Amino acid sequence: MFSSIFxxxxxxxxxxxxxxxxxxxxxxxxxxxxxxxxxAVLIGLICLQNISFRKGLQKNRxxxxxxxxxxxxxxxILYHFFLGGDQIFFSSSCHFSATFQTLFSVTLFFFGIxxxxxxxSKPKRFAAPQEKAHSYASSQVxxxxxxxxxxxxxxxxxxxxxxxxFFDLSKLQEMSTLTDTLILFGFSLGFMMLLLIFFPPLIQxxxxxxxxxxxxxxxxxxxxxxxxxxxxxxLKVWTVMNQSLTAAIIGVIPPFxxxxxxxxxxxxxxxxxxxxxxxxxxxxxxxKHLLIYPFVLFGFMVLTGIxxxxxxxxxxxxxxxxxxxxxxxxxQLIVPLLFFLFYGTSLILYLRYVFGFFSRLFERxxxxxxxxxxxxxxxxxxxxxxxxxxxxxxxEHPSWHHYSIQQRINFLHQTIQFPSLIESHNRxxxxxxxxxxxxxxxxxxxxxxxxxxxxxxFSKIQQTxxxxxxxxxxxxxxxxxxxxxxxxxxxxxLTSHSAILQxxxxxxxxxxDRGRTVEEINLxxxxxxYKAGEVYASSILLTQIWQQMPSKDFKQQFLTQLFSFxxxxxxxxxxxxxxxxxxxxxxxxxxxxxxxxxxGI
Numbered sequence: 153m154f155s156s157i158f159x160x161x162x163x164x165x166x167x168x169x170x171x172x173x174x175x176x177x178x179x180x181x182x183x184x185x186x187x188x189x190x191x192a193v194l195i196g197l198i199c200l201q202n203i204s205f206r207k208g209l210q211k212n213r214x215x216x217x218x219x220x221x222x223x224x225x226x227x228x229i230l231y232h233f234f235l236g237g238d239q240i241f242f243s244s245s246c247h248f249s250a251t252f253q254t255l256f257s258v259t260l261f262f263f264g265i266x267x268x269x270x271x272x273s274k275p276k277r278f279a280a281p282q283e284k285a286h287s288y289a290s291s292q293v294x295x296x297x298x299x300x301x302x303x304x305x306x307x308x309x310x311x312x313x314x315x316x317x318f319f320d321l322s323k324l325q326e327m328s329t330l331t332d333t334l335i336l337f338g339f340s341l342g343f344m345m346l347l348l349i350f351f352p353p354l355i356q357x358x359x360x361x362x363x364x365x366x367x368x369x370x371x372x373x374x375x376x377x378x379x380x381x382x383x384x385x386x387l388k389v390w391t392v393m394n395q396s397l398t399a400a401i402i403g404v405i406p407p408f409x410x411x412x413x414x415x416x417x418x419x420x421x422x423x424x425x426x427x428x429x430x431x432x433x434x435x436x437x438x439x440k441h442l443l444i445y446p447f448v449l450f451g452f453m454v455l456t457g458i459x460x461x462x463x464x465x466x467x468x469x470x471x472x473x474x475x476x477x478x479x480x481x482x483x484q485l486i487v488p489l490l491f492f493l494f495y496g497t498s499l500i501l502y503l504r505y506v507f508g509f510f511s512r513l514f515e516r517x518x519x520x521x522x523x524x525x526x527x528x529x530x531x532x533x534x535x536x537x538x539x540x541x542x543x544x545x546x547x548e549h550p551s552w553h554h555y556s557i558q559q560r561i562n563f564l565h566q567t568i569q570f571p572s573l574i575e576s577h578n579r580x581x582x583x584x585x586x587x588x589x590x591x592x593x594x595x596x597x598x599x600x601x602x603x604x605x606x607x608x609x610f611s612k613i614q615q616t617x618x619x620x621x622x623x624x625x626x627x628x629x630x631x632x633x634x635x636x637x638x639x640x641x642x643x644x645x646l647t648s649h650s651a652i653l654q655x656x657x658x659x660x661x662x663x664x665d666r667g668r669t670v671e672e673i674n675l676x677x678x679x680x681x682y683k684a685g686e687v688y689a690s691s692i693l694l695t696q697i698w699q700q701m702p703s704k705d706f707k708q709q710f711l712t713q714l715f716s717f718x719x720x721x722x723x724x725x726x727x728x729x730x731x732x733x734x735x736x737x738x739x740x741x742x743x744x745x746x747x748x749x750x751x752g753i
């Protein structure tokens with residue numbers, strides 16, 4: 153079931169990177185109808201798969217669920233990127249277009265998951281009233297629903313503040329100024345902390361958690377909480393996960409902190425095992441693991457920001473050069489897909505190896521908390537063993553977020569023999585956390601360095617980043633710049649000293665990043681050719697700029713430079729008269745269509 157959370161994250165990422173129909177020419181209504189027809193086929197396919205493989209479904213349920221998740225993700229990528237079915241939400245002037253689009257797409261994913269679990273229910277479920285399978289499928293959707301709510305809330309906030317000059321989240325994500333970067337960092341951390349504090353009551357309501365009924369056993373568990381100084385509203389039964397053997401803790405402040413047990417766990421495991429599991433969950437709270445996790449996730453933001461400082465110029469330059477070398481490809485589709493693949497892969501790897509690393513450390517630390525509460529460690533060993541047996545002797549099964557059951561049992565046995573291992577592990581966790589937070593602080597400083605150049609250490613850092621970024625760009629795109637320079641000479645018939653033309657054009661193309669347009673790069677190339685003495689080639693390229701330049705949506709600074717340089721060439725007596733006439737004609741033709749709205753140009 154946890155695999156659906158990973159796929160949900162990828163779905164949300166695909167939604168956020170969607171080009172909103174800019175890649176297709178279909179009518180919004182037609183695109184939407186085609187998309188929904190394909191979705192209906194997909195839902196039918198998921199049903200057919202479960203019915204056809206009913207016999208092997210229970211043994212390979214996770215595999216079949218993974219297949220359904222992949223199919224739903226593939227459809228939503230097709231829906232957003234290729235068909236542009238979501239453009240129907242942006243065809244009106246509604247201020248909440250992104251919210252409705254996101255809500256609809258997430259609903260499509262959830263309904264697909266619901267369909268899988270409904271049709272994949274055991275045969276005996278279908279012998280019972282239909283509500284039983286319906287209830288089971290709904291509970292599986294309820295489990296993953298809270299993981300989508302923060303993204304939906306962010307989308308709503310983005311729509312609300314999109315016209316606010318100070319708090320436009322879309323603009324803040326560009327991190328173009330120090331203020332924007334600090335606001336984005338502060339908002340991200342604050343948002344995560346507020347969710348961590350106030351979100352648990354909503355989560356336990358969505359998960360239909362019920363208070364653990366008053367009984368001698370419940371009172372015994374409560375005494376363990378009192379002995380630990382662990383305050384909470386009530387111990388809860390985790391009803392949406394009734395078919396699982398698991399427990400969890402959510403919330404960091406006493407009024408909104410809940411320990412959850414599934415019914416199956418309470419009915420399957422012994423009383424001693426349940427007590428040990430409660431001690432384990434209290435250990436997570438005592439060690440502040442839930443407070444640390446947001447900072448672990450925040451590390452991904454810092455890491456991608458630093459990588460952006462190093463490689464953004466190279467990536468942007470590569471894409472711009474490829475677009476000019478292969479203009480027939482649909483780059484409006486390819487570029488967002490490439491970013492989806494990059495960020496999706498990076499996020500999954502970060503969760504798997506970095507978040508998973510801390511999760512395993514914390515789980516082991518929580519296992520050891522039985523010692524602090526006076527619960528015999530043998531009870532924790534018994535709990536783990538009973539879990540392994542009840543789940544089909546899964547003692548050796550690996551997990552990305554836990555050590556295997558057998559590894560956890562073995563370590564507890566070692567601590568019984570060598571009690572010093574307990575404090576040794578706690579010290580190990582403290583050292584790793586100290587190193588991580590130091591790295592996080594240094595990373596944040598590195599990320600802020602471009603906006604603090606007047607301070608001594610930051611100016612040196614910025615120079616280093618700039619040098620490395622330039623070096624990566626220079627070496628990585630050398631062949632692309634070479635091929636594009638050759639293409640320019642061939643397409644525009646730039647004839648003269650080939651070696652000078654080649655070198656000058658390659659140097660100009662190295663600046664093709666940081667939001668520059670093709671016209672701006674061509675102007676830079678034309679100016680450099682002029683300085684290199686290739687006046688005729690410069691005039692030919694300048695003529696092409698006037699021919700291809702749009703009549704509106706130009707930058708005033710660019711237009712000023714273009715006028716100035718054009719007048720310089722028109723007054724140069726050494727240029728071929730035919731070239732001068734062509735430049736003059738294109739200049740005058742374009743000037744008739746350009747409406748100058750500001751003085752001084």
